[in-house]
Amino acid sequence: MRTRDRARALVEHTRFQKFIIWVIVVNAVTLGLETSTTVTRNFGDLLHVADHLMLGIFVVELVMRLYAHGWRFFTDSWNVFDFLIVGISLLPATGPFSVLRALRVLRVLRLISAVPAMRRVVSGLLAAVPGMASIGALLGLIIYVAAVMATKLFGPISPEYFGDLGTTLFTLFQTMTGEAWPDIAREVMAQAPLAWIFFVIYILISSFAVLNLFIAVIVSGMEKTVTDDLVAAEEQHAADQASSDQLILAELRALRHEVAELRSRERA
Amino acid sequence: MRAKARALVEHKGFQRLVIVLIVFNAVTLGLETSQRMVADFGGVLHVIDRVTLAVFVAELLLRIYGNGWRFFTDSWNVFDLLVVGVALVPAAGPLSVLRTLRVLRVLRLVSAVPSMRRVVSGLLAAVPGMASVASLLALVIFVAGVMATKLFGAIAPVYFGDLGTTLFTLFQIMTGEAWPDIARVVMAQAPLAWIFFVIYILISSFAVLNLFIAVVVSGMEDQVTSDLAEAEERNAEAQAASDALILEEVRALRAEVAELRASPGRVEEGPMP
Numbered sequence: 001m002r003t004r005d006r007a008r009a010l011v012e013h014t015r016f017q018k019f020i021i022w023v024i025v026v027n028a029v030t031l032g033l034e035t036s037t038t039v040t041r042n043f044g045d046l047l048h049v050a051d052h053l054m055l056g057i058f059v060v061e062l063v064m065r066l067y068a069h070g071w072r073f074f075t076d077s078w079n080v081f082d083f084l085i086v087g088i089s090l091l092p093a094t095g096p097f098s099v100l101r102a103l104r105v106l107r108v109l110r111l112i113s114a115v116p117a118m119r120r121v122v123s124g125l126l127a128a129v130p131g132m133a134s135i136g137a138l139l140g141l142i143i144y145v146a147a148v149m150a151t152k153l154f155g156p157i158s159p160e161y162f163g164d165l166g167t168t169l170f171t172l173f174q175t176m177t178g179e180a181w182p183d184i185a186r187e188v189m190a191q192a193p194l195a196w197i198f199f200v201i202y203i204l205i206s207s208f209a210v211l212n213l214f215i216a217v218i219v220s221g222m223e224k225t226v227t228d229d230l231v232a233a234e235e236q237h238a239a240d241q242a243s244s245d246q247l248i249l250a251e252l253r254a255l256r257h258e259v260a261e262l263r264s265r266e267r268a
Numbered sequence: 269m270r271a272k273a274r275a276l277v278e279h280k281g282f283q284r285l286v287i288v289l290i291v292f293n294a295v296t297l298g299l300e301t302s303q304r305m306v307a308d309f310g311g312v313l314h315v316i317d318r319v320t321l322a323v324f325v326a327e328l329l330l331r332i333y334g335n336g337w338r339f340f341t342d343s344w345n346v347f348d349l350l351v352v353g354v355a356l357v358p359a360a361g362p363l364s365v366l367r368t369l370r371v372l373r374v375l376r377l378v379s380a381v382p383s384m385r386r387v388v389s390g391l392l393a394a395v396p397g398m399a400s401v402a403s404l405l406a407l408v409i410f411v412a413g414v415m416a417t418k419l420f421g422a423i424a425p426v427y428f429g430d431l432g433t434t435l436f437t438l439f440q441i442m443t444g445e446a447w448p449d450i451a452r453v454v455m456a457q458a459p460l461a462w463i464f465f466v467i468y469i470l471i472s473s474f475a476v477l478n479l480f481i482a483v484v485v486s487g488m489e490d491q492v493t494s495d496l497a498e499a500e501e502r503n504a505e506a507q508a509a510s511d512a513l514i515l516e517e518v519r520a521l522r523a524e525v526a527e528l529r530a531s532p533g534r535v536e537e538g539p540m541p
Contacts, residue, residue: 035417035431105414111407121400125478170462174448218481229493237504244511255522262529
């Protein structure tokens with residue numbers, strides 16, 4: 001039990017946390033250097049050793065935090081985030097999993113969980129997500145319906161863009177971002193002149209939905225900051241009001257007591 | 269002597285003269301970009317440029333002399349010093365790019381005109397609110413850059429050859445310009461690359477959107493909140509005043525009753541028995 005407390009004191013020490021932040025930053029630099037072929041050729045082994053060393057530090061830190069907090073470690077989603085990111089680096093990245101080697105750089109994102117200010121920013125950004133969820137789901141539904149329709153209608157005309165459902169979904173995502181959609185539309189319209197109906201309606205609906213997504217985020221961001229300030233002021237005034245009401249009430253009670261006494265004496 | 273110099277540089281007429289000179293210099297610098305003008309009046313333009321620069325240097329020296337070391341405490345003064353100083357660095361050889369930077373002198377209009385100063389100060393005030401989101405965005409782009417260089421470097425070296433190229437490509441994708449061209453080139457060989465592109469576009473545009481929101485909210489907050497807080501404050505004050513009135517009234521009433529109890533009681537108790 002005592003070693004557990006000691007471990008917790010260590011991992012929560014400011015110096016230790018600062019050290020971890022430094023390791024993350026240095027690791028970001030070495031991972032960046034690894035993308036250069038000349039650097040890899042000359043210092044590849046050194047970078048490899050450094051990378052493994054830093055991964056070792058992260059694993060030790062994570063194990064210590066796990067030991068210090070026990071199962072409660074997993075109740076904090078930031079801890080789970082760290083656990084997953086470090087865990088990805090430990091998976092054997094051979095054969096079909098070689099893409100995991102590229103995911104090692106996700107370790108740099110630990111900077112978010114390690115720096116409190118960044119944590120706050122991300123929590124703030126994520127707080128806007130629930131407000132977006134319903135419109136996001138609607139947008140997903142619209143794109144799916146449009147994709148099934150477009151694959152059936154335009155699949156034979158331009159298989160490059162609408163060959164199968166996956167390709168169509170990608171093309172419709174592209175059309176939604178507004179990037180080079182006329183090229184696609186003109187190609188289809190060369191053979192199906194009425195295809196403009198589909199494209200125009202799809203673009204109107206999807207951009208309207210995207211606009212509403214933006215608005216949801218803006219409103220939620222706005223609401224939070226502006227309302228918080230006002231609520232604080234309102235609460236302060238309510239407290240003042242309550243104390244002055246208390247004074248008046250006490251005075252009224254004393255008055256009533258006085259009147260009651262007066263009446264009882266009069267009766268006597 | 270020093271006070272006299274300060275009085276001169278702070279004189280309205282003097283400041284107006286400097287503004288006129290800046291505008292005039294802006295026009296001559298604009299004319300210098302025309303080849304025909306340089307061929308015909310190159311010598312005159314050069315002389316005018318030198319003379320205006322000399323006036324700016326003299327003005328700056330006067331201001332430094334007038335204010336002493338305190339000159340450097342105002343960041344606008346430092347701005348003026350840097351902008352004018354660029355023109356004094358010899359612009360030969362590798363430093364020839366500095367010749368182009370001479371036009372920055374026109375930006376002295378910002379520091380010379382008070383209303384422009386206020387606008388720029390207002391814009392800069394929104395920066396701290398953006399800093400945290402901007403650093404997050406930089407982090408996301410860096411991580412995506414390392415990942416994309418590793419994954420797609422061999423497939424499309426034009427776009428993802430090294431980290432610098434990749435970062436530029438990702439900046440382009442973030443602005444949304446011609447991203448499908450890049451994505452389709454990569455996807456021709458790595459069909460699953462759409463996962464990277466879609467996720468990157470969603471996250472980066474969400475972060476950029478939040479950058480905008482940070483600015484809008486910080487601008488809005490000052491406006492809306494101060495208005496509402498003022499109204500709230502006024503209401504609370506009115507409420508407090510009326511409460512004080514009620515309290516006073518009740519206290520007076522109670523005093524009256526207390527007196528009533530004291531005096532008629534005695535009167536009643538007196539003659540009754």
